[in-house]
Amino acid sequence: MTRRGDDYALCLLWLLLLVVACEAQDLEQKPRIINGSIARADETKHLVSIRLKRHDNNFGSGHICGGALIAPNKVLTAAHCLYNNQRKRYRQPSEFVVVLGTLNRFERHNGTIVSPVSSMAYMHTFSPDSMRDDVGILFLRTGLPDGGGHLSVAPIQLAGQVTPPGRVCQVAGWGRTERSSLSNILLTANVSTIRHQTCRMIYKTGLLPGMMCAGRLQGGTDSCQGDSGGPLVHEGRVVGVVSWGYGCAEPGLPGVYVDVQYYRQWIEERSSSASSYLRRMPSALVIAMIMMCRCL
Numbered sequence: 001m002t003r004r005g006d007d008y009a010l011c012l013l014w015l016l017l018l019v020v021a022c023e024a025q026d027l028e029q030k031p032r033i034i035n036g037s038i039a040r041a042d043e044t045k046h047l048v049s050i051r052l053k054r055h056d057n058n059f060g061s062g063h064i065c066g067g068a069l070i071a072p073n074k075v076l077t078a079a080h081c082l083y084n085n086q087r088k089r090y091r092q093p094s095e096f097v098v099v100l101g102t103l104n105r106f107e108r109h110n111g112t113i114v115s116p117v118s119s120m121a122y123m124h125t126f127s128p129d130s131m132r133d134d135v136g137i138l139f140l141r142t143g144l145p146d147g148g149g150h151l152s153v154a155p156i157q158l159a160g161q162v163t164p165p166g167r168v169c170q171v172a173g174w175g176r177t178e179r180s181s182l183s184n185i186l187l188t189a190n191v192s193t194i195r196h197q198t199c200r201m202i203y204k205t206g207l208l209p210g211m212m213c214a215g216r217l218q219g220g221t222d223s224c225q226g227d228s229g230g231p232l233v234h235e236g237r238v239v240g241v242v243s244w245g246y247g248c249a250e251p252g253l254p255g256v257y258v259d260v261q262y263y264r265q266w267i268e269e270r271s272s273s274a275s276s277y278l279r280r281m282p283s284a285l286v287i288a289m290i291m292m293c294r295c296l
């Protein structure tokens with residue numbers, strides 16, 4: 001080979017090396033519960049996987065959303081998780097199955113509870129277009145057994161006060177990762193609460209009352225598709241519910257969460273349909289029914 005040919009080959013080699021190096025760096029910087037770590041079972045006992053029964057023949061493959069157990073048979077989630085966007089209607093409780101107490105969504109062990117849904121509640125003002133009032137509740141038929149002390153499942157409390165901006169929170173779920181598919185293992189990430197005014201400058205009129213932002217303004221860490229409905233936790237209490245975002249983990253575009261504080265009363269007042277039905281029944285009617293039963 002001539003001297004010129006040698007130079008040419010060397011140049012080509014350098015170029016190739018440069019391209020490989022750039023690609024590797026690019027891969028590393030791709031947003032990744034994006035940029036999460038594997039969740040600890042003892043810190044995520046309240047996390048549930050909400051699934052579509054007809055897609056869950058292969059246990060785990062029906063996962064659509066996360067949720068948080070907030071009472072032995074009450075799961076807080078997002079209203080959009082209960083809504084069938086193609087059919088433009090809410091799903092039936094019988095379409096869901098809820099799985100509690102497993103880190104790997106494909107695994108079912110001693111501590112795992114698999115529960116049908118007996119009824120559900122959502123804010124009737126929820127709009128799939130604006131994501132206004134994206135809050136919903138599922139009532140489980142087989143919730144947490146009485147007596148407590150369950151090894152892998154425990155309810156979590158709602159936060160009692162507004163969380164100020166800049167507080168580090170945890171968000172967890174089986175949602176999309178940097179590899180763009182759902183995660184098999186429950187992942188968790190730290191994200192910070194962002195001032196409403198700051199987020200309003202980002203999402204403009206898209207940010208409605210009852211919504212709050214959390215993430216990292218430099219990007220890289222976020223919740224993503226499939227994490228919806230899951231809780232945002234600060235100091236061991238639920239402060240938010242994963243709702244939406246523009247892409248995932250993009251710089252300057254944080255995740256948007258349902259502000260639990262804003263909806264606290266609504267959330268706490270919901271109880272399973274049977275008991276709310278009784279509550280709404282005029283007391284005179286209840287007394288009459290009791291008297292009738294006694295006469296029989």
Ligand code: ARG
Nearest residue numbers: 223225226227228244245255
């Ligand atoms: N809507 C998504 C879901 O249904 C959640 C998106 C959250 N996005 C974000 N950038 N934090 O799972």
